[in-house]
Amino acid sequence: MVFNSLTFVVFFACVLVLHNLPLSWTTKKINLLIASYLFYSAWNPPFVILLWVSTVVDWYAAQGLVKARRESARHAWMLLSVVANLGLLGYFKYGQFLVDNFGALMGTLGIAWQPAHYDIVLPVGISFYTFATMSYTLDVYLRRAQPANNLLDYALFVTFFPHLVAGPIMRPTELVPQFEQPRKASADQLRFGLALMTLGLFNKIVIADSFLSRVAERVYDGDKIPGMLDAWAATLAFSGQIFCDFAGYSTTAIGAALCLGFAMPDNFRFPYAAIGFSDFWRRWHITLSSWLRDYLYIPLGGNRHGERRTYAALMATMLLGGLWHGASWTFVVWGGLHGLYLAVERLVRTRFAAYRPGPAMLVALGLLTFALVNITWVFFRARTFDKAWSVLRGMLGTNTASRPILPMFGLLTVAVIVGGMVLTHWYMRGRTLESVVARAHPAAVCAVWALLAFAIVIAQGSGAAFIYFQF
Numbered sequence: 001m002v003f004n005s006l007t008f009v010v011f012f013a014c015v016l017v018l019h020n021l022p023l024s025w026t027t028k029k030i031n032l033l034i035a036s037y038l039f040y041s042a043w044n045p046p047f048v049i050l051l052w053v054s055t056v057v058d059w060y061a062a063q064g065l066v067k068a069r070r071e072s073a074r075h076a077w078m079l080l081s082v083v084a085n086l087g088l089l090g091y092f093k094y095g096q097f098l099v100d101n102f103g104a105l106m107g108t109l110g111i112a113w114q115p116a117h118y119d120i121v122l123p124v125g126i127s128f129y130t131f132a133t134m135s136y137t138l139d140v141y142l143r144r145a146q147p148a149n150n151l152l153d154y155a156l157f158v159t160f161f162p163h164l165v166a167g168p169i170m171r172p173t174e175l176v177p178q179f180e181q182p183r184k185a186s187a188d189q190l191r192f193g194l195a196l197m198t199l200g201l202f203n204k205i206v207i208a209d210s211f212l213s214r215v216a217e218r219v220y221d222g223d224k225i226p227g228m229l230d231a232w233a234a235t236l237a238f239s240g241q242i243f244c245d246f247a248g249y250s251t252t253a254i255g256a257a258l259c260l261g262f263a264m265p266d267n268f269r270f271p272y273a274a275i276g277f278s279d280f281w282r283r284w285h286i287t288l289s290s291w292l293r294d295y296l297y298i299p300l301g302g303n304r305h306g307e308r309r310t311y312a313a314l315m316a317t318m319l320l321g322g323l324w325h326g327a328s329w330t331f332v333v334w335g336g337l338h339g340l341y342l343a344v345e346r347l348v349r350t351r352f353a354a355y356r357p358g359p360a361m362l363v364a365l366g367l368l369t370f371a372l373v374n375i376t377w378v379f380f381r382a383r384t385f386d387k388a389w390s391v392l393r394g395m396l397g398t399n400t401a402s403r404p405i406l407p408m409f410g411l412l413t414v415a416v417i418v419g420g421m422v423l424t425h426w427y428m429r430g431r432t433l434e435s436v437v438a439r440a441h442p443a444a445v446c447a448v449w450a451l452l453a454f455a456i457v458i459a460q461g462s463g464a465a466f467i468y469f470q471f
Helices: 006-019 025-041 045-067 071-108 126-141 151-159 172-179 187-220 228-259 277-281 286-297 307-325 329-351 359-381 385-396 408-427 433-439 442-459
Strands: none
Touching: 006 025, 006 228, 025 045, 025 151, 045 071, 045 126, 045 151, 071 126, 126 151, 126 172, 126 286, 151 172, 187 228, 187 385, 187 408, 187 433, 187 442, 228 359, 228 385, 228 408, 277 329, 277 359, 286 307, 307 329, 329 359, 329 385, 359 385
């Protein structure tokens, strides 16, 4: 089930009604748990079993960690959790990738071996709920948190439908305590939650799907060689598309949770106004970047063991972060480029620590950041390296294109939407949506809300899945 479908509208209305009935808190949590399983099983019912496996294994592993008296026993329980979670993730997401690459390696060694194709179906959202469940046992193992008081609260943390399939990646300390006491949205929370859901669906259905996706597809999924204008327009279109798609999902998820009385953290803070790449990752997919920092970068040494170790940990983290996004070497290159950017930025900041850029330089650095981020999006969007190189050559102006690929309307659409998006991000760079809404006149807020809802209705989206469902 996807947020941008009539099925979800009916489903969510039923959940809201049940949640506001005069029932016991335990009954309401059971209702939410069942609803979350129904939400997930609408995609592929058998894969609910994987949710049960992850839930049960990590629940008992955490209990074992607390009860263990010997350090070896604690290691064993932690190993069980890691092997179970990464084993499932490795098989379903990377199984075919590993087999294919092993076959390619054999070929380079002169050994004729044709790998079998297993048609492994990727369970939707497995990367997200795997990281969420692993953070539970890791926090208990590191003594940063106590286990949940009961299995119902923990199972609901794992499966809570707003964040289940594409985040935000929740920590148990953020959500489990909210399940301990009865929660019900106030009138203000309900209104703001519904407004956030409207904004998120507008980003997805109207901006990402109706306007930008077609521009990116004509270049990235076609067989024509793009010129400079086409290559840049398509890449900028995808830049806007993936933001509106993923931030749209996160905004909708946060709004849905708020309508039920639960708070979830921001996942995006206007990233296209970032000045530098560390700033970008503090604004883009915030819950993933903080997860990678706490559970990968810092354990690898972070910045505590000298410059070489720091750069190695930084690059390893970003390479693995790229691989997390998909079983393809193009994603690894995407992560590697971000690792390189972060390393160069760190080096420059160290060498010029006393330099304080003025406003004009900050804007220039922000635009440079945005341009270099778009270079990385080429590898994120292209399905093959050949297509990535073709688009990059086009962006550099070295392709000999016979005729334009994109019509003038498509070029103007990208210029207006992406340009407006970047300007909006810069305006909102030091602000929050809540503060802007609070200062605005209620009539203006209602008018904007009505326009967004009207645009969603007339766009008549096809219910296309969110991009990050594939990760």
